[in-house]
Amino acid sequence: xxxxxxxxxxxxxxxxxxxxxxxxxxxxxxxxxxxxxxxxxxxxxxxxxxxxxxxxxxxxxxxxxxxxxxxxxxxxxxxxxxxx
Amino acid sequence: xxxxxxxxxxxxxxxxxxxxxxxxxxxxxxxxxxxxxxxxxxxxxxxxxxxxxxxxxxxxxxxxxxxxxxxxxxxxxxxxxxxxxxxxxxxxxxxxxxxxxxxxxxxxxxxxxxxxxxxxxxxxxxxxxxxxxxxxxxxxxxxxxxxxxxxxxxxxxxxxxxxxxxxxxxxxxxxxxxxxxxxxxxxxxxxxxxxxxxxxxxxxxxxxxxxxxxxxxxxxxxxxxxxxxxxxxxxxxxxxxxxxxxxxxxxxxxxxxxxxxxx
Numbered sequence: 542x543x544x545x546x547x548x549x550x551x552x553x554x555x556x557x558x559x560x561x562x563x564x565x566x567x568x569x570x571x572x573x574x575x576x577x578x579x580x581x582x583x584x585x586x587x588x589x590x591x592x593x594x595x596x597x598x599x600x601x602x603x604x605x606x607x608x609x610x611x612x613x614x615x616x617x618x619x620x621x622x623x624x625x
Numbered sequence: 626x627x628x629x630x631x632x633x634x635x636x637x638x639x640x641x642x643x644x645x646x647x648x649x650x651x652x653x654x655x656x657x658x659x660x661x662x663x664x665x666x667x668x669x670x671x672x673x674x675x676x677x678x679x680x681x682x683x684x685x686x687x688x689x690x691x692x693x694x695x696x697x698x699x700x701x702x703x704x705x706x707x708x709x710x711x712x713x714x715x716x717x718x719x720x721x722x723x724x725x726x727x728x729x730x731x732x733x734x735x736x737x738x739x740x741x742x743x744x745x746x747x748x749x750x751x752x753x754x755x756x757x758x759x760x761x762x763x764x765x766x767x768x769x770x771x772x773x774x775x776x777x778x779x780x781x782x783x784x785x786x787x788x789x790x791x792x793x794x795x796x797x798x799x800x801x802x803x804x805x806x807x808x809x810x811x812x813x814x815x816x817x818x819x820x821x822x823x824x825x826x827x828x829x830x831x832x833x834x835x836x837x838x839x840x841x842x843x844x845x846x847x848x849x850x851x852x853x854x855x856x857x858x859x860x861x862x863x864x865x866x867x868x869x870x871x872x873x874x875x876x877x878x879x880x881x882x883x884x885x886x887x888x
Contacts, residue, residue, distance in 0.1 A: 569871075570693055570696075571825055572752055572871055573696050573697065573700055574692070574693075574696055575822065575825070576700075576750075576841075576874060576877035576878060577696050577699055577700055577714075577716065577717040577877060578696075578716070578717055579822075579878075580714065580716065580877030580878040580879075580880060581714045581715050581716030581717065581719075581877050581880055582637075582713050582714065582715050582716065582738075582741065582880040582881060583716050583719075584634065584715060584716075584719050584730060584734070586634065586719045586720050586721045586726070586730075
């Protein structure tokens with residue numbers, strides 16, 4: 542199949558307001574995991590990911606990213622809450 | 626194939642087989658092969674049971690570097706195949722004990738897999754996410770909070786401010802939901818199917834903005850340009866909302882899970 546809309550070498554990319562390169566890679570991983578873990582046809586094999594497995598992956602992914610971003614300088618999102 | 630190996634499944638396609646997928650290496654660096662049976666082919670790799678058997682696989686899934694690498698390897702094979710022919714992608718980490726089990730599967734599920742292949746021919750998946758700035762979105766939708774009455778204590782002022790904040794959150798939620806519905810409808814009008822997924826954790830997505838829409842759509846390849854134009858149009862519509870388009874993806878989210886699961 543040689544459809545120009547779907548060339549064999551095309552990889553999912555991000556368009557619109559493209560973020561920085563490193564950031565783009567991270568976004569792609571989140572999008573990719575969303576699809577390969579939650580999508581795809583579900584077949585009962587010797588091993589098949591359960592909903593609980595997928596959830597576990599999400600939780601550990603979130604924990605990892607939070608521990609990374611905690612090291613970055615915080616963006617002040619809401620100055621009005623400074624004195625809360 | 627030996628007992629110390631298991632079979633990792635990537636995708637199904639129609640027989641006659643597409644050319645051997647390039648890259649021909651898949652998860653764990655294993656070569657990709659095609660198992661043909663019942664008018665279908667399954668793309669598979671033989672991988673060590675030591676790493677991909679039920680127990681080690683669950684352990685590995687907790688290792689995010691391993692998971693990322695494996696997800697990318699799985700997707701590389703699926704994507705390469707999708708560029709060659711119509712495929713039905715299989716969920717990550719679907720493993721069989723040997724090729725005979727795969728052939729058995731092709732036997733019992735051939736009708737459903739063939740139906741899914743027909744439904745996906747000439748179509749690809751596109752992801753559309755919309756991010757909004759909650760503050761800008763609330764502006765104009767709400768009167769400014771009343772100033773605290775003279776002589777009111779710090780506690781009253783705090784409560785008033787907190788109440789105003791909460792009602793602003795409500796307004797933003799409502800505005801966001803309405804926007805998501807409108808955008809989703811506009812995108813569905815130019816696609817075959819679509820669905821709204823729960824918004825991603827925006828920390829994960831590398832942004833602190835609010836994710837208004839996390840949609841994914843099955844689009845006819847010949848209408849891909851039209852779909853893209855609709856996304857660009859929606860992006861231009863509001864200054865406080867920006868859209869992001871990803872794809873084309875293999876049709877992970879539209880692989881006929883329902884039909885196959887329900888039997």
